[in-house]
Amino acid sequence: MITDVVISGGGPNGLMLACELSLAGVRPLVLERLPEPSEEPKANGLLGQVVRMLDHRGLHEPLSGSPEPPRPNSAYFMFGAMGLDLSLLEDSPVHALPVPQRRIVQVLRERAVELGVEIRWGHEVTGLSQEQDGDAVTVDVAGPEGEYRLRARYLVGADGAHSTTRKLSGIGFPGVTYDRMTVRSAHVTVPADRIDPATGALNVPGHGAVMPFLPHRTEHGGFSYAPMPGHPPLVSTTEWDQPATGAPMSLEELRVSVRRVLGVDVPLGPPEGRGPHVLRRLTGGNTRVAERFADGRVFLIGDAAHVYSATGGGPGLNLGLQDAVNLGWKLAAEIRGSAPSGLLDTYETERRSAARRMVLNAQAQAALIAPGDDVTGLREVFAELLRDPGTVRRLAELTAGADVRYDMGEPAPHPLTGRFAPDLELHTPAGPVRLAELTRTARPLLLDLTEGAWLAETPALRHDRVDVVAARSQAPAPTALLLRPDCHVAWASSSPRPDPTEIEALRAALRRWFGVTEPAHA
Incomplete structure (x- = not known):
């Protein structure tokens, strides 16, 4: 028996693809190496076009908890820890949805099960071979009861930055490794009198107000304060050229880091409420894009295809969910025999162009948040440019992914052709x-x-x-x-x-x- 599509990875991207295939009449099989959904805190929200995309699938309401459609942020946002005054724009392209990744997984898992998707927890892809006749791929799987094999018409790797699928396919993952940067994060409590009830800003005596959710840069590093609804505030710092340590991360280490970055102490207490809570130190990072997103009957989506450092808003997750939506209908059309010639090739073409825009986004923001007087001078010039509505729009669209426009093959296309559908x-x-x-x-x-x-x-x-x-x-x-x-x-x-x-x-x-x-x- 040949399975239509095997998806390696039961995270948000793999589950989104499973839902898309099911809507198109294809029944995928999802293999997830973890024995159950992870409770580990990861991404804290969704940003940009993906919020509207989820609304177009009826998923915005269960994720937001509100029947109201998504509304753009028309006040402010950030680019490279610099304020984007979105009130300068007639219509903001920036949509944000603060929701923990584990909730995203829960909603997508429930939707997938509702659509009849089979999800095998504790099953991991360990090998693959593509048949010479090109009709199927053979997948070796290790599960709780031992090893077995599957034959599938297609295999999709949604198995993260260390993708086994990508490695087994021999697809390279070139890019840049950043080893100078250390990011410390923890869920904390802060005194109630430090929070501005009108703006939600964290007041830091001796330094000033820090707006919620927006990265804040100083000469010595970066600081952010994110009071997620229903969760303890998440405080993070970014520093450069820190000495290596093998000691476990602690709340005191974060307090000391905050003092170095802001120049003053901030009273941070342990988090309250049910965990799991974040307490981590990350050193270095990567910006990488796979040499190719497809190899025969094997495809890559999400972090298996691209990873990014130095940008906020969970860019990998936002981009990966849109990979899934782009690939799903094309793969289903090929399986049903209704796909026109070359349709599957457009997945690589279109999503690689979107990935390149995200690389540009990551590199530009990394340059603007780095330490040094020269960067400070660049930021002063940049701040002058940000008074121009045209500049604000271009950066807001880049941040939101709203500037992605696919080539639809028309000689003289309408201004909307290739873009995401307008709100009507x-x-x-x-x-x-x-x-x-x-x-x-x-x-x-x-x-x-x-x-x-x-x-x-x-x-x-x-x-x-x-x-x-x-x-x-x-x-x-x-x-x-x-x-x-x-x-x-x-x-x-x-x-x-x-x-x-x-x-x-x-x-x-x-x-x-x-x-x-x-x-x-x-």
């Missing part, structure tokens, strides 16, 4: 609906906002592989959008009634992405 409030015959609610089936969607629903009434443009929805929008909006299952715009029009050239471009997009060559009822 719509009116349909069934009632008001948000565009995000129409994409939760993970199917291709042709949204028709033309006069008289002209596209929806054209038989040659209807096909059973693509959902067609006619609607109206009160706000200014494009008149038509063709969305891929990952919610990126494959084609768009702003004409009240698209002209023949636009219609031919629409037909080309239907062929290119979904293999649609003729209507279902021609």
